[in-house]
Amino acid sequence: MNEATTGRIEKKFKFLKKEGRAAFIPFIMAADPTLDVSLEILKGLPAAGADIIELGVLFSDPMADGPAIQSAGLRAKSAGANLHQTLSMVREFRKVDDITPIILMGYYNPIYIYGNEKFLIDAKNSGVDGLIVVDLPPEEDKELCLPSLEKGIHFIRLATPTTDENRISTVLTNTSGFVYYVSIAGVTGSKSARSDEVRAAVKNIKKYTELPVAVGFGIKTPEQAAIVARSADAAVVGSAIVKVIENNIDETGAPSDNLVDNVLEFVSSLSRGVRESR
Amino acid sequence: MTDKFSNSYKSGPDKEGHFGIFGGRYVAETLMPLILQVEESYAKAKSDPEFDRELKYYLEHYVGRPSPLYFASRLTEFFGGAKVYFKRDELNHTGAHKINNCIGQILLARRMGKKRIIAETGAGQHGVATATVCALFGLECVIYMGAKDIERQAPNVFRMKLLGAEVIPVKSGTSTLKDAMNEALRDWVSSVENTYYLIGTVAGPHPYPAMVRDFQSIIGKEVREQILKTEGRLPDTLVACIGGGSNAIGLFYDFLDEADINLIGVEAAGHGINTGSHAASLNGGVPGVLHGNRTYLLQDNDGQILDAHSISAGLDYPGIGPEHSWLHDIGRVNYVSVQDEEALEAFKLCSRLEGIIPALEPAHALSHVSRIAPGLPDNHILVVNMCGRGDKDVFTVADSLGVVL
Structure with a gap:
């Protein structure tokens, strides 16, 4: 018998359905560029229009990420990021926001080393609602996916352009919260998919599941976010946002005074794109 | 299991x-x-x-297999113990296994x-x-x-x-x-x-x-045939260096079920395992997940992968093949380690005594042989995998020895 989830993701999509619009999901890397600045950005995201937040967990070898998120990871690493700290960031956030769902996104090894069982307990107690673990395909469900569902933490699976008809049900079997459609065969922040292909792919996934379908990878502008938001239940933007962080750091690695404002302003523009799309 | x-x-x-x-x-x-x-x-x-x-x-026709199994008589004499054979995979086309x-x-x-x-x-x-x-x-x-x-x-x-x-x-x-x-x-x-x-x-x-592993296991299969032909029996000890571990598993695999054959994998200890500057995943790492598999890895307490170090670029990797991790945990293979300096000594020794300049990778294996061979009886048959030739390493070695080319 699975424990109850936090319910935040379900409530959010129910609310958005009533509003008749898609969700906007920004991604930031925890502790990029520093722990304090990152926490300030995190706390400012809901007011800037984030419906759900993806918080990146540092890993030294991010094999599915392009240069922008790799650099974000290097900045977080120099800032001394680790998983314990990321969870404490979530706890700080929950003191001011108990509605916006938070999803941790990253790779398996830091969680495995933290200890799966302990991690799931600590994550839930910290206010984490779901997990996206890039290198845990359905073939490894026993590792973390099933224990996560038992603990009431959503395990959000990635579907990709290479996920064919034979495989889609395997991918969806233990998926919960929503499905994340990776719109390109490629790394984060690289090329962008054609909108008609994305629309067809989302429609196809929806034949197999009642869950909301989010689309990410390759969405860089408010306009692109708007187009995706017309056919999907959520649009995810990561690389383009962390790029704004990168552009607001001087040669010594110090953040500029208006880094947080600039990031949140860009997030607002993306969010407006999503809100005004339908 | x-x-x-x-x-x-x-x-x-x-x-x-x-x-x-x-x-x-x-x-x-x-x-x-x-x-x-x-x-x-x-x-x-x-x-x-x-x-x-x-x-x-x-x-057969392109790589040049089978590679010879060579009795290293001068090294054997020098060590004064076990009979040392080289599996000559450095003679393959392109110079390695x-x-x-x-x-x-x-x-x-x-x-x-x-x-x-x-x-x-x-x-x-x-x-x-x-x-x-x-x-x-x-x-x-x-x-x-x-x-x-x-x-x-x-x-x-x-x-x-x-x-x-x-x-x-x-x-x-x-x-x-x-x-x-x-x-x-x-x-x-x-x-x-x-x-x-x-x-x-x-x-x-x-x-x-x-x-x-399957593609490399030809190494061990050939050793079996060749040693039976020359010695009329199977070897007592097999030694190979380990980075990712393909030459080692290639040598060991055919002999895994012969429990009395001693299998030894030699990791690169770089400047020493206690210095943190090494590439010995089994002797200095813990299990984790990287590059598609769970295996022993060099990593910190937060699961971030650490840099490996070895004088041998081919052993300079913070992980190891998963089958080796398993063979380590169940104790079938004994995994030891050799430092940069020791490998260099073996590199020089082999060049002088056998006229074979080994790659720095098998020089690690050879270094361990120099530790154990003297203490073994003269009827003990030891095979070491000479998995690569040293031409590529002459610059690195010259540099380490302070020689300007």
């Missing part, structure tokens, strides 16, 4: 690619369909006599209809072997190599280019082998349709560890 492992050490991995708790398929969903396709195609090829015929043809695996995988890639081959390389040996087989079959070849490794292995970079490969310097992360592997995986995620990833060692997601 599952029951099916109890009768034989050779029955792994299970169908999910696990050796005990190690191995598996920890990759992004984008790659999963292709990895399943590689597994299926390999299973088909393995049971196809035509594939076997082709493989044997190229191994790497080509055994490349021939196998390129034949598979061709069957799968892939037109573009990618690979990662550290020292450049696997890159050269991959570029070689791509030239042989007229396939596009892209090699990812850490920017730091490109600097210290310039001759191999030029060889790859001569062979028609594109060599892409990897500047992300620490600019070494693990980052080259990350970058190759990123390429693969972006090019799954037409590209085959030719992994050079017994690591990565299933089926690679098992497949690369």
Whole structure:
């Protein structure tokens, strides 16, 4: 018998359905560029229009990420990021926001080393609602996916352009919260998919599941976010946002005074794109 | 451990690619369909006599197999103990054991209809072997190599280019082998349709560890035949160096079930395991998940992968093949380690006494032989895998010895 989830993701999509619009999901890397600045950005995201937040967990070898998120990871690493700290960031956030769902996104090894069982307990107690673990395909469900569902933490699976008809049900079997459609065969922040292909792919996934379908990878502008938001239940933007962080750091690695404002302003523009799309 | 492992050490991995708790398929969903396709195609090829015929043809006529099993009489005399034999895989075309695996995988890639081959390389040996087989079959070849490794292995970079490969310097992360592997995986995620990833060692997601082992296991099979012919019995001890572990598993695999044969894997201890500057994943790491499999890794308390160090670029990797992790945990193979300085001594000794300049990788294995051979009886048969020749290392060695070329 699975424990109850936090319910935040379900409530959010129910609310958005009533509003008749898609969700906007920004991604930031925890502790990029520093722990304090990152926490300030995190706390400012809901007011800037984030419906759900993806918080990146540092890993030294991010094999599915392009240069922008790799650099974000290097900045977080120099800032001394680790998983314990990321969870404490979530706890700080929950003191001011108990509605916006938070999803941790990253790779398996830091969680495995933290200890799966302990991690799931600590994550839930910290206010984490779901997990996206890039290198845990359905073939490894026993590792973390099933224990996560038992603990009431959503395990959000990635579907990709290479996920064919034979495989889609395997991918969806233990998926919960929503499905994340990776719109390109490629790394984060690289090329962008054609909108008609994305629309067809989302429609196809929806034949197999009642869950909301989010689309990410390759969405860089408010306009692109708007187009995706017309056919999907959520649009995810990561690389383009962390790029704004990168552009607001001087040669010594110090953040500029208006880094947080600039990031949140860009997030607002993306969010407006999503809100005004339908 | 599952029951099916109890009768034989050779029955792994299970169908999910696990050796005990190690191995598996920890990759992004984008790659999963292709990895399943590689597994299926390999299973088909393995049971196809035509594939076997082709493989044997190229191994004999192109690679130059079987490689000799050579009695190293002067070293044996010098040590004054065990009889030391060299399995001469450094005499293969391209100068190392790497080509055994490349021939196998390129034949598979061709069957799968892939037109573009990618690979990662550290020292450049696997890159050269991959570029070689791509030239042989007229396939596009892209090699990812850490920017730091490109600097210290310039001759191999030029060889790859001569062979028609594109060599892409990897500047992300620490600019070494693990980052080259990350970058190759990123390429693969972006090019799954037409590209085959030719992994050079017994690591990565299933089926690679098992497949690369199968292609390298010819080393041990030949040793069995050759030693029976010359000595009339099986060896007592087998020794091989370990980075990812492909030459070692290649030598050991055929002998895993002969419990009285002593198997020793030699890791690179760099400046010493207690200095933190080494590449000994089993002796100085803990289990974790990287590059598609669970295995012993060098990492910090937060699960971030650490840089490896070894004088030998081919051993300079923070992980090890999952089957070795399993053989380590169940105690079938004894894994020891040798430092840079010790490997250099063995490198010099072998060059002077046998007229064979070994690569720095097998110099590690040889160094351990120099520790144990003197204490063994003169009827003890010891085989060490001479898995690569030292030409590529002369600059590194000159540098370490303070010689300006």
